[in-house]
Amino acid sequence: MRILVLGGDGYLGWPTAMHFSRRGDDVFVVDNFTRRTGHIERGTDSLTPISPLMDRVAAWRQIAGRDITAEVVDITDFTRLRSLVKDFAPDTIVHYGEIPSAPYSMIDRDHAWETQRNNVEGTLNLLFAMHEVAPDAHLVKLGTMGEYGTPNIDIEEGYLDIDHNGRTDRLPFPKLPGSFYHLSKVHDSHNIHFACRVWGLRATDLNQGVVYGLHTDETELDDRLLTRFDYDEVFGTALNRFCVQSVIGHPITVYGSGSQQRGFLNIRDTLQCVELASRAPAAAGEMRVFNQFTEAFSVMELASEVCSAANSLGYNARIEHCVNPRVELEDHYYNPTHTGLLQLGLKPRLLSEELIETMLHTVERFKDRVSLRAIAPATQWR
Numbered sequence: 001m002r003i004l005v006l007g008g009d010g011y012l013g014w015p016t017a018m019h020f021s022r023r024g025d026d027v028f029v030v031d032n033f034t035r036r037t038g039h040i041e042r043g044t045d046s047l048t049p050i051s052p053l054m055d056r057v058a059a060w061r062q063i064a065g066r067d068i069t070a071e072v073v074d075i076t077d078f079t080r081l082r083s084l085v086k087d088f089a090p091d092t093i094v095h096y097g098e099i100p101s102a103p104y105s106m107i108d109r110d111h112a113w114e115t116q117r118n119n120v121e122g123t124l125n126l127l128f129a130m131h132e133v134a135p136d137a138h139l140v141k142l143g144t145m146g147e148y149g150t151p152n153i154d155i156e157e158g159y160l161d162i163d164h165n166g167r168t169d170r171l172p173f174p175k176l177p178g179s180f181y182h183l184s185k186v187h188d189s190h191n192i193h194f195a196c197r198v199w200g201l202r203a204t205d206l207n208q209g210v211v212y213g214l215h216t217d218e219t220e221l222d223d224r225l226l227t228r229f230d231y232d233e234v235f236g237t238a239l240n241r242f243c244v245q246s247v248i249g250h251p252i253t254v255y256g257s258g259s260q261q262r263g264f265l266n267i268r269d270t271l272q273c274v275e276l277a278s279r280a281p282a283a284a285g286e287m288r289v290f291n292q293f294t295e296a297f298s299v300m301e302l303a304s305e306v307c308s309a310a311n312s313l314g315y316n317a318r319i320e321h322c323v324n325p326r327v328e329l330e331d332h333y334y335n336p337t338h339t340g341l342l343q344l345g346l347k348p349r350l351l352s353e354e355l356i357e358t359m360l361h362t363v364e365r366f367k368d369r370v371s372l373r374a375i376a377p378a379t380q381w382r
């Protein structure tokens, strides 16, 4: 398979590129380093030292004996994106290339605008490029479970059968996103749905939960192949931050009561899901939607898991609640469906104490790189 990975320098993109390359697929990676420059702007960095993209590619060639083609392209540059798609002629386009942070989009107007401009414009460009020069390619687009928010009903996979005034239809599931970032994903989903209906494109929208873990079969081969591990308040995720806090002796800070629930999955399962979706493409004209997570936890449950794993390793971890900087429901109903990927063959790897211990060991290795200043929540939703 010829596979184009947009955002292939990112947390998920780089492991995805190696995963497909190792399986013999022809991989082309595109990135414009927005994530790296976002960290420079905020004065933060990945805990794991990550190599420059071209060094990663060279290390991969040396270690795996396989080539990954990489080019620095901003996908909001339509002319370059179109010619790249035309020349490479991908079977599959895995699109990770967006600004993925809710707090970043909530800093102020400029960051909200930049997140929506970058994400909506990039995806729109891609749809036009596919329509013009690669109409049979399959788009595998990373959306988020955050598009749905936390409605007081079961969340279906993308669509809802509705009875209204005696008539029925299957319509896109209503969305209640919780940040300007999540809204950018909702706008993308609408644009993709429209392009499938009108131009007959084929797409899979993967509404992904929060991903944890930093090792895959490929990143483990050599430190030069490591992926990023962000723990700061803007780009980091709760589980990463809790691990870092436990190792450096900082209280584990839970926003509000911690009863907010979210879907989660292991990074290895992200690769499995993206591969399963890629090898069984959507039909022409179809926007298929999968809810891509394997289990749901409350923030408090996550904090307790990390606290107990850390204490069993001899750290002195404890949990503290802080004022929630976000505007979100803390006590809510949460029952999202996630059967589509299981039916395609997903074998979930659930969160375990062993995995949290592995993360704690990695944090211990790089703890001298922790910036305390980066941890406290500074971005307010109000």
Ligand SMILES: NC(=O)c1ccc[n+]([C@@H]2O[C@H](COP(=O)([O-])OP(=O)(O)OC[C@H]3O[C@@H](n4cnc5c(N)ncnc54)[C@H](O)[C@@H]3O)[C@@H](O)[C@H]2O)c1
Binding pocket: 006, 007, 008, 009, 010, 011, 012, 013, 030, 031, 032, 033, 034, 035, 036, 073, 074, 075, 076, 095, 096, 097, 098, 099, 100, 118, 122, 142, 143, 144, 145, 208, 209, 210, 211, 212, 228, 237
């Ligand atoms: N990591 C998660 O927990 C998670 C959860 C749900 C959804 N997602 C989605 O998955 C995708 C990947 O997430 P990630 O955690 O790997 O994020 P990431 O920031 O590490 O990766 C995204 C990559 O895209 C690149 N990029 C952004 N805008 C670009 C542009 N205009 N042109 C070219 N490259 C561009 C960035 O430089 C970065 O390397 C994102 O779309 C994100 O919204 C991630």
